[in-house]
Amino acid sequence: MRYFWTVLGVIFGISVFLFMDYTLPSKQTVRITNTYNRMTDIGANQIFYSSPDTGTVQNAAGQRDIRFIDTVRPNGRVYVYRNEDTGWIWPPYFKYDSTNLQSEATNLVSNAANPEWVSVTSYGWRISWLSIYPNAVSVHPVAGPDARPFNWAAQIVLLVLGFLLFLLWRMWNQFRERTIDPARQSVDEAWDRLDARADAARDEISERASKARGGFTRWLDSWRGKPRR
């Protein structure tokens, strides 16, 4: 049973980590090489795209005309972002300027000979066999390929979540200390009282029984003959 709970706890921890890793913003310094939109099939990987009613419009065949941003990382490997509105639903980025973002990205397109490095803030994962792309949220020019702007947004969100967790923990402790424990104690006391009363009742009954038996025995004795002299 202990192993079961340990395994469950580990799975829970990993899920929380993956969820955070997917949802929190991350920054990456890249060079934009191309921006375009492409009809994209959306099937089982739908959960990794924006909700149908807020992201890009989806046609009857389940395709969306999604905007993409092709980039190259400082190490020379490529990285592709999608650029979709998140709207008013999950994840709570409230992004509705994907058209502006696309034109900003287009404005920052550069080639290898004359590179213009930018920091792209995004959330999500690039997993090629699932055909999923991180969603770009903002683009800012940076000094060079080694620039690593501090990820304020993710740190603040983590701090707020940590504070909320701490608050809930304190609230639960207060509730347990002031409500659950006294209730349990009073139940215990009531049970003890009940127990004591039952004991007393049992004692009284046995006492009465023995008294009655005493009376009966005396009465029986009165029928016996007097002790011989």
Add this chain to the structure above:
Amino acid sequence: MMALIRLVAIIIAIEALFYVLLSIYIRSLRREALEKEWDHRHPEKSGASPERREFVRRSMVGFEKTLRARLIGWVMVLPVVAIVTIIFFVNYY
């Protein structure tokens, strides 16, 4: 439009939940502090007693009007401020 209304409904529900939880929590903290205060003032009558309950009850009158209790109202405001900040930084910065 429906999405926005749904967002507002969810936010208000979460805020209301936290408002209730927080107000119960700070009341509980205040009551505990008052009980400790009573025990401190009357060491010979410390522990739960009708007098202490009466003292706590009378001291809690008007608690909703204190600054501490009113500060909880920010729980209805701060998430909205956070959302507006996110909207600003994501879309207009």
